[in-house]
Amino acid sequence: MDILSLVGAFIAIIALFLGQTLDGGSFASLLNAPALLIVVGGSLGAIMIQVPFELFMRSVVMFRWIFIPPAIDLEKSIDRIVRWGEIARREGILGLDKVTQKEVDNFSRKAVQLLVDGRDPAIIRSTLEVEILTAEEFDFDAAKVYESMGGYTPTLGILGAVMGLIHVMENLSDPTNLGAGIATAFVATIYGVGLANLFLIPVSKKLKRLVIDRSREKEMIMEGLICIAQGENPRNIAVRLQAYNRRSHGV
Numbered sequence: 324m325d326i327l328s329l330v331g332a333f334i335a336i337i338a339l340f341l342g343q344t345l346d347g348g349s350f351a352s353l354l355n356a357p358a359l360l361i362v363v364g365g366s367l368g369a370i371m372i373q374v375p376f377e378l379f380m381r382s383v384v385m386f387r388w389i390f391i392p393p394a395i396d397l398e399k400s401i402d403r404i405v406r407w408g409e410i411a412r413r414e415g416i417l418g419l420d421k422v423t424q425k426e427v428d429n430f431s432r433k434a435v436q437l438l439v440d441g442r443d444p445a446i447i448r449s450t451l452e453v454e455i456l457t458a459e460e461f462d463f464d465a466a467k468v469y470e471s472m473g474g475y476t477p478t479l480g481i482l483g484a485v486m487g488l489i490h491v492m493e494n495l496s497d498p499t500n501l502g503a504g505i506a507t508a509f510v511a512t513i514y515g516v517g518l519a520n521l522f523l524i525p526v527s528k529k530l531k532r533l534v535i536d537r538s539r540e541k542e543m544i545m546e547g548l549i550c551i552a553q554g555e556n557p558r559n560i561a562v563r564l565q566a567y568n569r570r571s572h573g574v
Contacts, residue, residue, distance in 0.1 A: 328389050328529065335521045358511035361483035362518065366475040374468055381461065382468035388533050389526055395536050397543060397568040401561055404547035407435065408557035416441070416552070430454065430541050434548050444552045451545040459538045466530035473523035480515015484508040543567040 340350055371379060410418045420439050426432040433454070437447045487508025543564055550560045 325390050325392050331525075332522075339517065339521070352506065353510060353513065355507055355510040355514075358483050358487070358507045358514050361486065361507075361511055362476055362479045362514040365479040365482065366472045366518075369475045369479075370468060370472050373471060374464075378461070378465055379468065381465040385462065385465050385530055386469075386526070389529055392533055393537060395533075395540050397540060400540055400544060401547075401564045401568065403431075404544065404551075404564065405557045405561045407548070408551045408555070408560050411551050412557065431544055434544055438548050438552055442552075444549045447552060448545065448549055451541070451548075455538055455541045455545070458541075459534055462534040462537070463531060466527050466534060468527075469523045469530065470527035473519040473527065476518045476523065477515040480512040483511025483515070487511060539567060 340353065343353055344350055374382075407419055407422060410422070416438060419435050423432050423436045423439060426435060430451075434447070434451055437450060442450070485508075487505065490507065491505055546567075547560055547564055550563065555563075
């Protein structure tokens with residue numbers, strides 16, 4: 324569980340509504356179903372038109388990463404690679420065949436299988452680089468879905484404001500209906516700008532960061548297996564791979 328994301332979302336929502344009430348406003352005045360429908364429904368429809376179905380569904384699946392990020396433990400992965408290196412030195416490369424049968428991570432299993440099959444290190448690198456790049460580009464595009472929605476919501480907020488004002492103009496002769504139209508006009512703008520800057524754009528940036536971190540872990544696994552293929556000492560492999568761990572901590 325990503326506590327920082329939970330705390331950040333909580334602070335953003337509380338700050339918005341607390342700021343409204345401290346100024347003498349009403350909490351209920353920010354709740355407007357027509358405005359929400361215009362902004363959320365409109366931006367959702369626009370993004371469905373923009374992206375392919377597979378990319379849209381991937382973005383939906385990735386949303387849970389904001390609060391439950393994928394497990395990325397470089398130190399644990401380094402220990403696992405070193406263990407593979409020790410098996411290879413003790414039993415030979417074919418000894419890693421049992422690793423492919425137990426490995427739950429698809430990328431690691433495929434990488435080890437390439438090594439067991441006796442592929443040349445250059446072929447292993449080129450094959451895995453394509454795998455890493457393809458997955459990274461697809462997930463990066465999925466993360467951009469939220470960024471694109473963040474671009475649409477302010478515009479839809481303005482559209483909602485115009486529609487609210489049209490409603491006001493149509494009911495100038497009936498003052499009892501003016502309040503609802505004016506409320507929709509202003510609240511729609513708040514929803515559009517608020518959703519973009521407090522939710523959608525931050526979500527996109529967080530997902531992009533996680534995509535990069537996942538790719539970095541895969542790159543480290545690839546480098547480790549190439550070192551094993553070249554017969555390097557497991558201790559030297561561990562020292563070499565620690566550079567990835569230091570980079571992830573900004574060292």
